[in-house]
Amino acid sequence: MTSLILKRLGIGLITVLAVSVIIFFGTKILPGDAAQIRMGQQATAENVAALREKLGLDKSYVMQYLTWLGNFVRGDLGISLSSDVPIVNLISDRYQNTLYVSVLTAVIGVPISLMLGIMAAMFPGSLYDRVLTFISVTLVAAPEFFTATLMVLLFVFALGIGTAVVVGSTEGKGVFELISHFALPITTLSFVIASQLIRMSRAAVLNVMSSPYIEMAILKGVPRRRIIFRHALLNAIGPIVNVVALNLAYLVTGVIVVEIYFGYSGLATLIVQGVQTRDFVLVQCLGMIFCLTYVVLMLIADIAAYASNPRLRHPK
Amino acid sequence: MSTTDTPIGAHPDMLGGMPDGDKTDHFVAPYDEGVSFDELPDAPPKARFRLTTTGKIGAFFVIFWFFIAVFGPMLAPYGENDLPFPDAYSEFQVPQAGAWLGTDVQDRDILSRIMYGAGRTIGISVIATLIAYFIGVVLGIGAAVSSPRVDMVMSRINDAFLSLPTIMLGLVVVAAVGSSIPVLIITAGCIYASVVFRLARALGQEIMVMDFVEAAKARGEGRWWIITREIWPNAAMPLITDFGLRLIYIILFVSSLSFLGLGVQPPQADWGSMVRDNLGALQYGASVIPVLAPALAIATLTVGINLVVDDISAQSGGKLSKRL
Numbered sequence: 107m108t109s110l111i112l113k114r115l116g117i118g119l120i121t122v123l124a125v126s127v128i129i130f131f132g133t134k135i136l137p138g139d140a141a142q143i144r145m146g147q148q149a150t151a152e153n154v155a156a157l158r159e160k161l162g163l164d165k166s167y168v169m170q171y172l173t174w175l176g177n178f179v180r181g182d183l184g185i186s187l188s189s190d191v192p193i194v195n196l197i198s199d200r201y202q203n204t205l206y207v208s209v210l211t212a213v214i215g216v217p218i219s220l221m222l223g224i225m226a227a228m229f230p231g232s233l234y235d236r237v238l239t240f241i242s243v244t245l246v247a248a249p250e251f252f253t254a255t256l257m258v259l260l261f262v263f264a265l266g267i268g269t270a271v272v273v274g275s276t277e278g279k280g281v282f283e284l285i286s287h288f289a290l291p292i293t294t295l296s297f298v299i300a301s302q303l304i305r306m307s308r309a310a311v312l313n314v315m316s317s318p319y320i321e322m323a324i325l326k327g328v329p330r331r332r333i334i335f336r337h338a339l340l341n342a343i344g345p346i347v348n349v350v351a352l353n354l355a356y357l358v359t360g361v362i363v364v365e366i367y368f369g370y371s372g373l374a375t376l377i378v379q380g381v382q383t384r385d386f387v388l389v390q391c392l393g394m395i396f397c398l399t400y401v402v403l404m405l406i407a408d409i410a411a412y413a414s415n416p417r418l419r420h421p422k
Numbered sequence: 423m424s425t426t427d428t429p430i431g432a433h434p435d436m437l438g439g440m441p442d443g444d445k446t447d448h449f450v451a452p453y454d455e456g457v458s459f460d461e462l463p464d465a466p467p468k469a470r471f472r473l474t475t476t477g478k479i480g481a482f483f484v485i486f487w488f489f490i491a492v493f494g495p496m497l498a499p500y501g502e503n504d505l506p507f508p509d510a511y512s513e514f515q516v517p518q519a520g521a522w523l524g525t526d527v528q529d530r531d532i533l534s535r536i537m538y539g540a541g542r543t544i545g546i547s548v549i550a551t552l553i554a555y556f557i558g559v560v561l562g563i564g565a566a567v568s569s570p571r572v573d574m575v576m577s578r579i580n581d582a583f584l585s586l587p588t589i590m591l592g593l594v595v596v597a598a599v600g601s602s603i604p605v606l607i608i609t610a611g612c613i614y615a616s617v618v619f620r621l622a623r624a625l626g627q628e629i630m631v632m633d634f635v636e637a638a639k640a641r642g643e644g645r646w647w648i649i650t651r652e653i654w655p656n657a658a659m660p661l662i663t664d665f666g667l668r669l670i671y672i673i674l675f676v677s678s679l680s681f682l683g684l685g686v687q688p689p690q691a692d693w694g695s696m697v698r699d700n701l702g703a704l705q706y707g708a709s710v711i712p713v714l715a716p717a718l719a720i721a722t723l724t725v726g727i728n729l730v731v732d733d734i735s736a737q738s739g740g741k742l743s744k745r746l
Contacts, residue, residue: 124582132594240476247728248721249674251681251697255717258704270704358587359678366682367701378682381597389597393590400587 110412118405122398126178129393130171133386174390183391188383193391196376202276204372206284207291208354208361214285215296216303216350223307228334230312238304245301250363254294261290272370291364298360299353306353310345314338344414351407355400473733480729483722491544494537502538502691506531514700514708526700526712535691536719542692543680543720546607547673553611554668558618559661563653565619566626567645577623583616588675596684606685610672617671621664625657632656666731670724677720693720 158164165173177184183193226235245253258270268289276287285292314320315338323333362374373392380388473481490497499522500506506521507529515525523532565576583591595609629635635652643651679685680694688695693716700712 121582121585124579125586128582128586128591129594132591133598243728243732244725247670247674247724249677249681249694249717249724251678251694252717252721255697255704255710255714259710259714262704263710270701355587359589362589363678363681366698369701369705377593378684381593381682381684384597384600386597389594393594396590397586400590401585404585 111409114405114408114412118401121401125397125401126175126394127171129390129397130174131167133390134167178391178394184387186380186385186388188380188385188388193388196388197373197392197395200372200376202372203288203370204361204365204374206276207288207295207364207372208357210285210288210292211295211299211357212354214292215299216353218296219300219303220307220346220350222300223304224311224334224339226304227308227311227315228330235308239308242301242304245297246305250294250298250360251367253297254290254364254367257290257294257297261293270368272368291368291370294364294367295357295360299357302353302356303349306349307342307346310349311338311342313345314342317341341414344410347410347414348407351403351410355403355407358396358400473730476729477733480726480733483726484730487540487544487719487723487726490537491540494540498531498534498537500531500534502535503530503689504534505529514703514706514712516709517711523715524709524711526696527702528699532696532712532715535696536693536716539691539693539696539716540719542603542686542690543673543677543694544723546603546676546686546692547610547669550607550610550614550672550676551665551669553607554614554618554672555661555665557611557615559622561615562619562622563626563649563657565623566630567649567653573623576619580616580619583613584620588613588671589678592675592679593682593684596679601679601684601687603686606676606679610675613675614668614672618661618664618668622657622661625660626653629653629656663731663735666727666734670727670731673720673724693717 155164163170174184181194183197185191186193186196189196222238226238229235261267262270270290272288272291274287276284279287311334315334320333320337323337328337361372362378365372365374366378373395377389377392377396380386380392495502506525507515511529513525513527513529515521515529517524521531521533523536526532526535561576565573591613592609596605599605629652632652635648638648638652676685677692677694677697680692681698683695683698686692686695688699696716697713700716703709703712
C-alpha cells in the first residue's frame, strides 16, 4: 500500500515535470521575444539586448527552462509582459473569486449530487431513477454555457431573482452572502458536475450492490435500507471519493467558462486576457497553476482508488 | 460484475464508456425461458441496429444539423454579416417577420448566422476528429505492435498529455501561435489524438495476444499483414463507435475556445463565439434568444450524437460499452 502510493506520487511528480516542459516549450513554438515585446517597437537594439541579458533570454532554452522552473518553485512568478506588473500581484488580486466559486461548488454541489446518485442506486429502474438518468445523460454532453443559459433563463427571466452578471465586491462578506453573490455560477457548475457525479456514484453503488456478499445479505433478509447504508455504502466510499476528485478536476474548464459567462474577474479571466495579449509569461504561470491543481486532484482520485481496494491495501 | 467495471481512473473524455452499472441481473439464471439468446450479455452484435425512441430523436438532430452545415449558407435568408433592418438601430430585436430569431449585438440576423456557423462549427470539429483518428490510430496500433520499450516511451509521453486539462493545452497553443481556423483544427486534432492513441493501443494489445494472431505469426506473416488483416478488422468497430464520442468532445472544445474569444475570429460566425458576443443581451435583460439559440444549437447537436452513440454501444453486444 505505502509503496504503491509512493510509486503513484513519484509518477505524479514526473507528470508535473512533463507538464512544465509542455507548457514552457509550448509557448516557445514561435520565436516570440519577451524583451522585444516589453520594450515596444521603438526600442533600440542595445536596449533590447540589455534586457534580453537581464531576463536571461540569451541563454539556451534548457537553461531558460531550468531558471523558470526554479523561480516558479520558489514563488517568483516573473513579470507580466503586457502590463509590467509582477504576476504575483495580479494573481493575489484575483484568486479569491475563483477559489470561492470552486470551493462553494464542491461544498454544495457535491453532497447533493451524491445523495441524488445514491438514491437512484437505491431504487434502480424506478421512475425517479430513469428521469434522473435521462437528465444527467442529456446535460453531460451539453456545453457549460448552455447550462449557464438555462440557469439565467430560470432564475433571472422566469423567477426574477438576481441578474445575469455577477457584480460588486466580495470584501468582508460572510459565507451565506458569498453564496448568494455567486448563486448563478455555483448553481451552473453544480449542474455541470452533477451530471457526471450522479451517473458515476450510481454506478459505483450498483457495482457494490451486485457483489456476492450483498446477495448474501439479501438472501438472509436484511432490510434494503440497512443493506445500502451498512453494507454497500462503506465499500462504495473509495470509488465515490475517486469519482468526486475526478469531477473536481474536470471543473477546471467549467470555472473558466463560467467566469467569462457571468463576467466577474478571477484567475480564468486573467489567463484568457494573457492569451489574447500573447503575454506568455502570464500564460505559463497560470497554466502551471491550473494544471497542478488538476494533477493533484487526479492523484487524490488514484490514491482513493488504491485505498478503497482491500486487495491493494493488504498485498499478499 | 467484476471489479474492472468500476469507473476508477476513467478519463474525462471517456464518458460514454462509463459502465451503466444497472446490470444487476446477477441472480437471474442466464438461460431462463424469458431470456432469448440475443439478450445475453455476451451475445454477438445484432446484424442490424434498431434505434430506440431517444436514439431516433438524437439521429433526427444529428441529420438536421449536418444538413444545415452543408446547405445552410444556400438556404439562409441573409448573408452572415448582412443587416435585416439596415435603416434602423436594431440591436437585439425580438423575433419578427424578416428576422425569425431576432437580431444580434451588431444588428445581424441570428438565424442566418446560425446557419452559416453550423458549417464552420461542424466542419472544424469533423476534420479535427478525422485528424485525431488518423494520428491516434496509426501511432496507437503502431505502439501495440512494436517492441515493449518503444511502446513504453510512447505511452509515457502520451500520459503526460492526457494528464492535462484539454482547454489548457488549447490556451497555451493559441497564446503561442494566435488563433485561426487551421490552428484550431490542428490543435484539436493533436490534443484528442492522445485519447484515441490510448484506445487504439489498448485494443491493439488486446488483439495481439489472441490465438489467431499467434497463428498468423507462426505462419510467418509479416507485421504489415498482421496489422491490416488481423488487428484492423477487429479494432474498427469499437473505434467507429468511439468516433461519435470524440466528435462530441471536439465540438465542445472548439466551441469553448470560441466562447472564450480564442477560437473562430469575428466577423465569421460560429456558435461558440455567437454565445459570447451576445452575452450583453442577457446582462441588460433585453432578450434571451441571441444567447439561447446558438447554445441550444450546440446542445442539441452534442446531446443528439450522445443519444445515438449510447444506443449503438448498448446494442452492440454490451461488451463494447465496457471496453471503450
